[in-house]
Amino acid sequence: MKIYENTGNKDTRSGFGDGLTELGQTNKDVVALCADLTGSLKMNAFANNHPDRFFQVGIAEANMMGMAAGMTIGGKIPFTGTFANFSTGRVYDQIRQSIAYSDKNVKICASHSGLTLGEDGATHQILEDIGLMKMLPGMTVINTCDYNQTKAATLAIANLHGPVYLRFGRPKVANFTPENGTFEIGKAVLLQEGTDVTIVATGHLVWEALEAAKALNEKGISAEVINIHTIKPLDEEAIIKSVQKTGCIVTAEEHNYLGGLGESVARTLALHHPTAQEFVATNDTFGESGTPAQLLEKYGLNAENIALKAEKVIKRK
Amino acid sequence: MADTQHLKYLVTQVRRDIVRQVHAVSSGHPGGSLGCTEFLVTLYNEVMDHDPSFQMDGVNEDLFFLSNGHISPVFYSVLARAGYFPVEELSTFRKLNTRLQGHPTTHEDLPGVRIASGSLGQGMSVAIGAAATKKLNGDDKMVYTLHGDGELQEGQIWEAAMYAAANKVDNLIATVDVNGQQIDGSTDQVLALGDLSNKFKAFGWDVVTIEKGNDVDAIIDGINDAKTLSGKEKPVCILLHTEMGNGVDFMMGSHAWHGIAPNDEQLADALSQNPETLGDY
Known part of the structure; x- marks a missing residue:
């Protein structure tokens, strides 16, 4: 039996944040938008390194999704960041019309998904988001398992043309997949x-x-x-x-x-x-x-x- | 001085295109389309620097986003007559397998359309995003939008309006078609919009009002005023006062023709009021 070693608990959202930071250095077309949750999404480093490519939209997720769609026109690759609930249910029609139906190259990055958001309770713990997103024609839906894989996925989706929903979470969990491993979208x-x-x-x-x-x-x-x-x-x-x-x-x-x-x-x-x-x-x-x-x-x-x-x-x- | 005679010919021809498109499929939205005909004809033929060979990215071009997508008949006619696609294709409007869907979409690769619209309230956000990308790319062209006044009842519009002012999106000119009508009645009856000019000003926008929104010369002057105000750290709003159904007498003066098509007799009447100028499709 294969033994997997937990190299130390880490949060998947930090994998996203660190992946985004790396993309900031390596891909000048990557831009990031956040709806007043920069710290929670671990987007601070990107925001500090690239203030011109970071867009703080305030508590206005619908506008964020529309802006992200518009930013693709002219070649940018927008990554939106907020909680999973506000990344999907709150903005379903904006994603459906302005992003999915419009074939826009937007990466919807969602933290605090599922029950493990914890004490904030049911208003924030979305358990329906995979379903909402997978029903949209053309949407790629990814749910990563640990820090390393979330970082790898963040890097990988920048190279996939088309809308992506990337789902991760809040708590520190076992980190056991290879560091700097490759991430093949669609490959079990x-x-x-x-x-x-x-x-x-x-x-x-x-x-x-x-x-x-x-x-x-x-x-x-x-x-x-x-x-x-x-x-x-x-x-x-x-x-x-x-x-x-x-x-x-x-x-x-x-x-x-x-x-x-x-x-x-x-x-x-x-x-x-x-x-x-x-x-x-x-x-x-x-x-x-x-x-x-x-x-x-x-x-x-x-x-x-x-x-x-x-x-x-x-x-x- | 602009060649407004040519624009007026175009306006008449586009009106014919609009009523013929909706008549052919007994569906569509002629009222708002006719009300915005002069504006869109002027924008595409007198104002915008744009390339009908069409690249989605629109680099170094002015961009236009139709937020109230239901007025697709006028949008399609103006695009076709500007050279984006053959005018004959207008005969496929709303028919199975058409690129001219009931509401505009990028999904069928129709040249000239950069975003799907129809579900209201989303176009201003998209335009702000496109305007931000233009700034990042060092592209000094403008981004234009058109919205219905009823559409301003959608909350997302005001999220976008707040963002644009707070972030000095000054390469954006958003036009509101103030015709005072929506599906269920007048905007005052359905949900009164209040003082739109002061609302946009309070949000931090510069506002230009075009009282004669169905007059080509007034539209040119108004858009020129708006362009003069652009680039000064504030977004610019044009309040374009129009008559729904303009140019077809029995469609004017009420909300009745928001979303219904003329019958054969009504079509003949509408066409007789707008004699062919540049050739029907």
């Missing part, structure tokens, strides 16, 4: 080979999936773990290939089961390889206040529940 990452069950996870739940695989291994169950950082376009081939071997699958995400990764996987399998599936996701509910760890436990978004669902789905084979 096989983390653990196994034969009894496939676990595909995205975002913060990738580390939990690895922990679950360890626990299952101690029980004599061999779990294959795949990191799906790109939810759209989905690496269908990697998923189908894995379930052809294991015969069952668990999907894990910090998102509502409606509209999330699990539904995309279910569609793929229904079309190509019908397979028993269990979902680790929130159950059509809003979140609430609490620490990230408490919330993940209460809503069943942790290694323990992934392992339980794995055992359950194996019985359904």
Whole structure:
């Protein structure tokens, strides 16, 4: 069994901030817009290094999305930064018309997604954003798992022409993917080979999936773990290939089961390889206040529940 | 002195294009289109420095964004007659597989369109972004927008207006079509806009009012005034007072023709009031 080392807890949003800082030096066309959350999004370094290319728009997210769309006309690559809720639900129509339908090269970068935003509670904990964004034609949807991967993804999306939703979070979590690793948009990452069950996870739940695989291994169950950082376009081939071997699958995400990764996987399998599936996701509910760890436990978004669902789905084979 | 006779011929021909487009598909928005015909004809043929061979990036060109996308019939006609695409293509307006969608889009690669619009209130933000990019690129051309007055009921407009003034976006001239009408009635009946001139001034804009917004000479003077005010650390707003349905007598004076098409008889009447000048499509 492959052992992954946590090189020290770090927040994914800092991966974004550090990636953006690097882009500031390497790509003169990159501009950044922020709606009064520069510190939270870790955009200070970019703002300080490139004041002419940083646009503080105030608490006006709709205007920010429209401006970002307009800035592409003339060749800029705008990165918008605010919380996931204000990056999607609040501005859905602006993204739909001015960015997605208008084919604009805007990178919508969203922190504080999901329950792990914590104590601020349900008003800020969006669990519907993956669904909102993946339904938009032409939108690439990425949810990264740790600091290193978020930094790599930030660099990679600057080179992809077209609208992107990049989702990351607030808490410090295990950092275990390679430093300065390559990020292939749309390409699943096989983390653990196994034969009894496939676990595909995205975002913060990738580390939990690895922990679950360890626990299952101690029980004599061999779990294959795949990191799906790109939810759209989905690496269908990697998923189908894995379930052809294991015969069952668990999907894990910090998102509502409606509209999330699990539904995309279910569609793929229904079309190509019908397979028993269990979902680790929130159950059509809003979140609430609490620490990230408490919330993940209460809503069943942790290694323990992934392992339980794995055992359950194996019985359904 | 501008060749306003040619502009007036164009205005008459564009009016014909508008009513013929909407008549052919029994749908579309003739009222606001007719009200803004003189303005858009003047902007594209007398004011803007633009290239009909069309590059999306519009570097070293003046740019125009139509924020009230429902007046697509006038936009399409003006673009076609400025050479962006063949005028014959106006006959495809709103038909299946057309580039001339009900509301303008970039999605079908129609030359001249740089942003989709239709859902209201978004064009000023887009224009501010484009204006910011022009400044970053050292491009000293202008960015123009057109908005409906009813559209100002959308909150995003005022987010954008606040931003533009606070950040000295002075390469932007935003025009509001003040026709006092919207779908459900007059703007006063639906949601009164109050004193627009003082609202924009309070937001930090310079304001130019064109009282005769259907008069080509008045429009030229007004836009020239606005251009004189540009580049002075303030965005500029033109309040363009127009008559919805202008040039077709039975479409004027009410909101009734905001979004309905003339029947055969009404079309004939409208065309008789606007004799062919430059050739129908």
